[in-house]
Amino acid sequence: MVRCMACDLLKEKFPEAVRGVEEFRGETTVTVDKGQLRAVLKFLKESETLLYDLLVDVAGVDSGSGSPRFKVVYLLHSMKFNHRLRIATGVAEDAELDTVSDIWKAADWLEREVYDMFGIRFSDHPDLRRILLTDDFVGYPLRKDFPLKGVDFDKPFPVCLEEEKGNQVDA
Amino acid sequence: MGVANTAEASLQEVINWARKNSVWPVTFGLACCALEMMVASSATYDIARFGAEVFRPSPRQADLMIVAGTVTKKMAPMLKRIYEQMPEPKWVIAYGSCASSGGIFQTYGVVQGVDQIIPVDVYVPGCPPRPEGLLKGLISLQEKIAREPSGMRKIVSLPWRSNG
Numbered sequence A: 001m002v003r004c005m006a007c008d009l010l011k012e013k014f015p016e017a018v019r020g021v022e023e024f025r026g027e028t029t030v031t032v033d034k035g036q037l038r039a040v041l042k043f044l045k046e047s048e049t050l051l052y053d054l055l056v057d058v059a060g061v062d063s064g065s066g067s068p069r070f071k072v073v074y075l076l077h078s079m080k081f082n083h084r085l086r087i088a089t090g091v092a093e094d095a096e097l098d099t100v101s102d103i104w105k106a107a108d109w110l111e112r113e114v115y116d117m118f119g120i121r122f123s124d125h126p127d128l129r130r131i132l133l134t135d136d137f138v139g140y141p142l143r144k145d146f147p148l149k150g151v152d153f154d155k156p157f158p159v160c161l162e163e164e165k166g167n168q169v170d171a
Numbered sequence B: 001m002g003v004a005n006t007a008e009a010s011l012q013e014v015i016n017w018a019r020k021n022s023v024w025p026v027t028f029g030l031a032c033c034a035l036e037m038m039v040a041s042s043a044t045y046d047i048a049r050f051g052a053e054v055f056r057p058s059p060r061q062a063d064l065m066i067v068a069g070t071v072t073k074k075m076a077p078m079l080k081r082i083y084e085q086m087p088e089p090k091w092v093i094a095y096g097s098c099a100s101s102g103g104i105f106q107t108y109g110v111v112q113g114v115d116q117i118i119p120v121d122v123y124v125p126g127c128p129p130r131p132e133g134l135l136k137g138l139i140s141l142q143e144k145i146a147r148e149p150s151g152m153r154k155i156v157s158l159p160w161r162s163n164g
């Protein structure tokens, strides 16, 4: 087993937050408690010995059933030490997750994408809107219960230019 | 009377001849098909032979919109705006399966054929079509332009414009 300094440090610092450490082909995943997620991530970024300063991606996972239903996964990279770490946390269907967009600026859009695709909400996010789909889109396409092609995907749809949107709001 | 008609007919012919040989496309590529469109303007395929090499960066100076690639529903308003900004007369080539019908992307995010939003003159099938396909599409469009009698081509106004 590859020694994982970050895991040891996390276990030491947040003994009750770390739910499990998994090792698969040299990649480490640490599952942490949802409530402590922010503190854990902040520590990982700011700790002098770890310095996970790059947030590579934030991804959502829908397990369909099971509880909690969703998982949100943070891929971290340390530019200085060239280390990678995966932090996962479980989110129930109606629960919110704390934003980390103030810790890594990159999280802003990444969290919007997770919201767009899974409908997972991030509390205190500065601008939680859909990012890839149109604003009037109904549903969250990467959820397991979303029909593969979407509903009425081939039907005509309204195309509104920006100024038309303004008119609609006024009217 | 007869003289006037003949004169008008030949004037129309001259106009059509000029229009069909200077179809300037707007620079507008959306996905993989756009690369084939770019190749069409290279020395090998040389779209300049048909008077359509002047890809205009501004829709205000363009006659033809080659919708080359996948049109997402998020992109649809921009596409429509560029189309509206082009002066009349204007033509549209739906280049590739994606632009013609949504192609392989039968999904919630992709417009299933650009003719859902703007009127299309020529469809070029293929994924992607070879540059020769675009040239053939362009020639078909030129034939269509040459056939256009005066006054046939209506000003295309999009629904909300006419509704006021």
Ligand code: SF4
Pocket (backbone or CB within 6 Å): B031, B032, B033, B034, B068, B069, B070, B095, B096, B097, B098, B099, B103, B104, B126, B127, B128, B129
């Ligand atoms: S038709 Fe094929 S090559 Fe063209 S944009 Fe679609 S997927 Fe790409």
